[in-house]
Amino acid sequence: MWWRPETHTFHFPCGECTITLEDMQLQLRLPVDGYAVTGSAQSTDWRAVCYKLLGAIPDYINRSRIEIGWRKKKSLG
Structure with a gap:
């Protein structure tokens, strides 16, 4: 796995993924409304x-x- 700064994604052997706002809400337990x-x-x-x-x-x-x-x-x- 490595980070691709030009696309702001993680690159895995099976493809690419990115962190979503929902991921941040769940991990940091922060409200995302407002x-x-x-x-x-x-x-x-x-x-x-x-x-x-x-x-x-x-x-x-x-x-x-x-x-x-x-x-x-x-x-x-």
């Missing part, structure tokens, strides 16, 4: 931004970055 999150944002309160967009506040926020696995860790805890 407004899209695009562009850049400036904030002095990233905890409030995370709560508004994700419905939860990560334990650790590094400036405007959060770990991708934080939702999974929350659901296991």
Whole structure:
């Protein structure tokens, strides 16, 4: 398996596949209804931004970055 950046797909011996919005919803347990999150944002309160967009506040926020696995860790805890 390898990633083909020109088509944004994974290449397997049996063919190609891509990640869908539904895949992201299931893996990250994020809502996919509502407004899209695009562009850049400036904030002095990233905890409030995370709560508004994700419905939860990560334990650790590094400036405007959060770990991708934080939702999974929350659901296991």
